[in-house]
Amino acid sequence: MSDFLRIITHSRRFKSAVKELDIQQLEDVKAKLEGIIAERHSEEEMERQEQEQRISKIQKYREMIAADGIDPGELQAAIQEKSSKRSPRKAKYEIWNEKGERITWTGQGRMPNFLKARIEAGESLDTFLIE
Secondary structure: OHHHHHHHOOHHHHHHHOOOOOHHHHHHHHHHHHHHHHHHHHHHHHHHHHHHHHHHHHHHHHHHHHHOOOOHHHHHHHHHHHOOOOOOOOOOEEEEOOOOOEEEEOOOOOOOHHHHHHHHOOOOHHHHEOO
16 A cells, blocks of 8 residues: 555656556546545544534533533542442462462462462362462
């Protein structure tokens, strides 16, 4: 695609590329390009109108909030309070691998492979409980 853009955006390269086309083919290319341009203009106009509507609605909501005596900062604080993350769970099991690294597991999600291998070898999960 970059070769195409390099050709079409440079007048001499573009002229050289379309040298073998007759007038009718050039007119077809022109019509297709004008269609694409018109479509792009209408898309951009629709996006601009949607953005204006959005801004208008936001302004309307701000005025409604101000009329009710609510500070927009209060709304933001209320939203942030509700969406707080839960604290991470404490590790319930631990095991040390051959490298001396401590591997912990909360008991939820996938079991670490090293721990899984030891359990499959016959050890009890309770032997790895953190006390």
